[in-house]
Amino acid sequence: MNAMSGQALLEVQGVSKSFGGLKALTDVNLSVAEGxxxxxxxxxxxxxxxxxxxxxxxxxxxxxTVSFDRRPLTGIKPYEIIQRGIAxxxxxxxIFPGMSLMENVAIASLANRDGQFKVNPQVTLDARHPAMxxxxxxxxxxxxxxxxxxxxxxxxxxxxRRLELAICLAAKPRLLLLDEPTAGMSRHDTNRTIDLLxxxxxxxxxxxxxxxxxxxxxxxxxxxxxxxxxTVIAEGKPDEVxxxxxxxxxxxxxxxx
Amino acid sequence: xxxxxxxLELLTGLQLGAIYALIALGLTLIFGTLNVVxxxxxxxxxxxxxxxxVLANQVGFIAAIFLVPIVLFGVGIALERGLIRFFYDRPxxxxxxxTFGVALLVQECLKWIFGANNxxxxxxxxxxxxxxxxxxxxxxxxxxxxxxxxLILIAVSLITxxxxxxxxxxxxxxxxxxxxxxxxxxxxxxxxxITQRFAIVFGLGALIAGVAGVFGGPITQVSPDVGMxxxxxxxxxxxxxxxxxxxxxxxxxxxxxMALSFTATIASLQQIIIYLVAVVVLLVRPRGLLGKKGVxx
Amino acid sequence: xxERENRARxxxxxxxxxxxxxxxxxxxxxxxxxxxxxxxxxxxxIFALGFxxxxxxxxxxSFGHAAFFGFSAYVTGLMLKHVTAEIIPAMVVSFAGTLVxxxxxxxxxLRRSGIYFAILxxxxxxxxxxxxxxxxxxxxxxxxxxxxxxxNPVLFGIEMEGLNVFFFCALILIGGFFVARQIKRSSFGLMxxxxxxxxxxxxxxxxxxxxxxxxAFLISAMYAGLAGSLMVIYEPYVATKFLHWSTSGEVVIMxxxxxxxxxxxxxxxxxxxxxxxNVVQAFIGEQWKLVLGAVFVLVVIFLxxxxxxxxxxxxxxFGAKVEPRRQNVPDKPQRASDAYDRKNTATQYVD
Numbered sequence: 001m002n003a004m005s006g007q008a009l010l011e012v013q014g015v016s017k018s019f020g021g022l023k024a025l026t027d028v029n030l031s032v033a034e035g036x037x038x039x040x041x042x043x044x045x046x047x048x049x050x051x052x053x054x055x056x057x058x059x060x061x062x063x064x065t066v067s068f069d070r071r072p073l074t075g076i077k078p079y080e081i082i083q084r085g086i087a088x089x090x091x092x093x094x095i096f097p098g099m100s101l102m103e104n105v106a107i108a109s110l111a112n113r114d115g116q117f118k119v120n121p122q123v124t125l126d127a128r129h130p131a132m133x134x135x136x137x138x139x140x141x142x143x144x145x146x147x148x149x150x151x152x153x154x155x156x157x158x159x160x161r162r163l164e165l166a167i168c169l170a171a172k173p174r175l176l177l178l179d180e181p182t183a184g185m186s187r188h189d190t191n192r193t194i195d196l197l198x199x200x201x202x203x204x205x206x207x208x209x210x211x212x213x214x215x216x217x218x219x220x221x222x223x224x225x226x227x228x229x230x231t232v233i234a235e236g237k238p239d240e241v242x243x244x245x246x247x248x249x250x251x252x253x254x255x256x257x
Numbered sequence: 258x259x260x261x262x263x264x265l266e267l268l269t270g271l272q273l274g275a276i277y278a279l280i281a282l283g284l285t286l287i288f289g290t291l292n293v294v295x296x297x298x299x300x301x302x303x304x305x306x307x308x309x310x311v312l313a314n315q316v317g318f319i320a321a322i323f324l325v326p327i328v329l330f331g332v333g334i335a336l337e338r339g340l341i342r343f344f345y346d347r348p349x350x351x352x353x354x355x356t357f358g359v360a361l362l363v364q365e366c367l368k369w370i371f372g373a374n375n376x377x378x379x380x381x382x383x384x385x386x387x388x389x390x391x392x393x394x395x396x397x398x399x400x401x402x403x404x405x406x407x408l409i410l411i412a413v414s415l416i417t418x419x420x421x422x423x424x425x426x427x428x429x430x431x432x433x434x435x436x437x438x439x440x441x442x443x444x445x446x447x448x449x450x451i452t453q454r455f456a457i458v459f460g461l462g463a464l465i466a467g468v469a470g471v472f473g474g475p476i477t478q479v480s481p482d483v484g485m486x487x488x489x490x491x492x493x494x495x496x497x498x499x500x501x502x503x504x505x506x507x508x509x510x511x512x513x514x515m516a517l518s519f520t521a522t523i524a525s526l527q528q529i530i531i532y533l534v535a536v537v538v539l540l541v542r543p544r545g546l547l548g549k550k551g552v553x554x
Numbered sequence: 555x556x557e558r559e560n561r562a563r564x565x566x567x568x569x570x571x572x573x574x575x576x577x578x579x580x581x582x583x584x585x586x587x588x589x590x591x592x593x594x595x596x597x598x599x600i601f602a603l604g605f606x607x608x609x610x611x612x613x614x615x616s617f618g619h620a621a622f623f624g625f626s627a628y629v630t631g632l633m634l635k636h637v638t639a640e641i642i643p644a645m646v647v648s649f650a651g652t653l654v655x656x657x658x659x660x661x662x663x664l665r666r667s668g669i670y671f672a673i674l675x676x677x678x679x680x681x682x683x684x685x686x687x688x689x690x691x692x693x694x695x696x697x698x699x700x701x702x703x704x705x706n707p708v709l710f711g712i713e714m715e716g717l718n719v720f721f722f723c724a725l726i727l728i729g730g731f732f733v734a735r736q737i738k739r740s741s742f743g744l745m746x747x748x749x750x751x752x753x754x755x756x757x758x759x760x761x762x763x764x765x766x767x768x769x770a771f772l773i774s775a776m777y778a779g780l781a782g783s784l785m786v787i788y789e790p791y792v793a794t795k796f797l798h799w800s801t802s803g804e805v806v807i808m809x810x811x812x813x814x815x816x817x818x819x820x821x822x823x824x825x826x827x828x829x830x831x832n833v834v835q836a837f838i839g840e841q842w843k844l845v846l847g848a849v850f851v852l853v854v855i856f857l858x859x860x861x862x863x864x865x866x867x868x869x870x871x872f873g874a875k876v877e878p879r880r881q882n883v884p885d886k887p888q889r890a891s892d893a894y895d896r897k898n899t900a901t902q903y904v905d
Contacts, residue, residue: 077762362848535677
C-alpha cells in the first residue's frame, strides 16, 4: 500500500441535494482515504449517481461541502474540478463516437497539458506525439489495441465502457469515479475489468465505485458505504457491511425481488 | 405624452406584436412538440399572403379568410410528411439546413411567379378606412383614429390565441400535444400514435401562419423578402419567451411590439431595439422569460 | 523515415492546391468564366474555409457570419475612403475591429448551442445590418446605397486592380489553407473537433470547452473579416448586402454543398456557387437561384457529406480502394505500435 494511505483524499461533509420536493441526498458524509477503493452501494434510487454528480460539479449541492485533497471543490468549473485530478466513468458510456480510439484516448492525455487552453498548430499530432504514445499504451492496457484505428461508435457496449475507462486512465487522475463500470458486460469481460481495476489499485490510484454486482464490490472494495433513500445507513469494511442487519433490510425491504 | 398618444402607441404595439405572436406561436408549437426548428416558417407566412391575394381576387376576401388557413394546413402536412419527418433523427443543424433550403426554394418560386416586387393586396371594403375611437372610448381626448384593419388584426390574433389555448387545454388531442411538449420520449414509450399527431401539429403551426398571412399580408407587404424579414424577429420572440413556451412567446411578442411602438419617435433606436431587448433578456435570463431547463441545450 | 514521407505528401497537397489556385484566372476563362470572377471566388473561398473551422470542426452552425464579413468590409471601406488608400493599415484596423465584434458576439451566443446559437448569431448579424442602415449611421455607411469610394486602393503605391488583386488574395487563401490544415492536424484541432463529438465528455475530461469553442469562433470570424476586407479592395464599394442574412446563408450553402469538415469542400462549394451564379446563370436565366436552392436541399437530404463525399462515393462505386476518412492521425496503423515498441517511453500507470 501507498505511504499516503490513511490520509483522506476525498471528503464529503453534510451534503444535501433535492430536486423540487424530492430529497435525493440528506446530510451525506463520505471520506475516502488515499490509495483505497471505496464502493458505494444501495438500492435503485438511493442517490448514488446523484452523489457522484455532485462531486464533479454536474450538480450543485444545496448544502454541505466537498473537498479534494483538503481543498474545497465548490464554486469552480467542472473542468477545473477534473483538472485537480479526478476522472469519471459515467453510467452510459461517454465517448467521442466519430473519432478513432486513439484520438479518443489522446484527448484525455492532452487534457492535462492543454486542457486549460493552448493553441499550437505548428505541432502535428502524429504517432510520435507523446499523447499518441500514451493513448496507444493505455489502449493496450484495457485490451482495445486491436481497434485503435476504428471509430469509437462501432464498438460494442462493453467495449465502449472499456474505452471510457481508458479515457479516464489516460488523464492520470488521483481519484477515479466509476459508475457501474461492469454493467452490460459479460462475465468474462467483468472479470477482466476487475483484474484491470485491481492492477490500477496497485499503482495507488484512489477509486470510488458504484456497483450493483456484489461479486465486483466484494472483490474490489476495501471500504463500503451503503446509501438508502439519500442517507448513509452503513459504512465500513466489506465484512462489517455484509453482516449489518440494516443493510439487509434496505435491500430486501427496498426492492421488489 | 398625452393619453391619446400613449393609447395609440399601445394599440400599435399590440398590432405589431400580434403578427410576431402568430408566427412565433406556430414556431414554438412545432419546436416544442416535434423538436424541429422551422426556418421555413416565414416562407409559410409568405405562401399564405400570396395565396390570399390570389383567392381574394378570384373568390372574394371572405372566402379567402376561410380558405387560406385550410390550404396552409394542407401545405404544412405535406411538408411534414414529405420532408421534415425524415429529419427527426438527424442533428438539429441538418433540420435547420433543410428548412432553410425550403425557405429559399419558396422565396425563389414566388419571385419567379409573382416577380420580385411588392404586389398590391387591396383591403375589402368593410375593413378599409379608420375607426373613430373617441366615439367609443370616453377617456380619449378629442379626435382619435386608428386603421380599422389593424384593429381587426388584433382581434383575429386574440381569437386565434384563445382558440389554440382551448384546443390545447380542453381536448384530448391538446392533452397529448402538451404532454409531448413536456417529454416527447415518454409519449413514444406510451405507445401513442405520435406520427399522425406530429403531422397535425405541423399543419396547425402552418395554419396559424396562414391566419397571419391573410390578415397580416395587407400590412407587412406581400413580397418575396417578407418571409425572412419576419422570421428573424419571430425567432427572437421564441427565444426571448423561452423555447417551446407558448405563454412565453405571447409575452415576448407583446414586449417586442411595445418596444417597437414606443421607440417610433427615435428612428435609429427603433431599428435595433428588438435586438437590444433580446440581448438584455438573454443576459439576465439565458433560457428566456419562461424557458425550461434542459430544452434545446 | 515516415516523417519524410509525410512531408513529401504535405508538399504535394499544398503544391497542387497552390498551382490550381494560382492558375485559376486562366482555366476559369477556359470554361466560360472571366478573370475578375477568379478573384471573387478566391475571396469567398477564404470566407468559406474559415467557416469550416467553426461548422466543420465544432458543428456550431452560425447564421450570422455576414456580421464579420460585412463589418470588416465597412471598416476597410471607411479607412480607404477617409484615412489612406494604402490597404495594409485598412486591413489591420478592420481585422482588429472584427476581432472585437466577434468577441462580443461570441460571448453572447456561445453560451448556448445548437438552435439557440444559430438563431442568436442570425439576430446579431441582422442587428448590425439594421444599424448600418439606420439614420444614425447613414451618414457614414451610405445607408441603402452602400458605401462608395472614388479612390482605388493601393499596396505600397501599386494600384490594386486586375491580376494584382487576384494574386494578393490567392496568396492569402493559400496561406489560410495551410494554417487551417495545420490546425486540423494539431492537438488544438483535435480539441476543436471533439467538441462536435461530445462536449460533455470533453468538459469532464478536464478541458476548458468554452475557451476552445470561443477560439474556433474567433478564428472563423477572422477569416470572414479578412475576406470582407479583400472584397472591398477587389471592388472599392461596400454593399449593404454584405451584412444581410443572405450573405451568411450563402457561406452556409457553400460549406454544406462542398462538404463540411474537409477544408477543401467549402472551397469547392464557393467555386461552384460563384460559377453557377455568374456563368451558368447565362444559360438558365433568372431562375438560377431556384435551381441552386434545389441543389442545396437535395445535397442536405441525400448527400450530407457534400460534393467531397459524393466524389468518395463515386470512386467507391467504381471499385477504387477508398482511403478511410482522413484522421487527425496521418500515419498507418502499425506505425504507432512500432513507435511504442521501439522506445518504450510511454508513461506508466503501474510501477
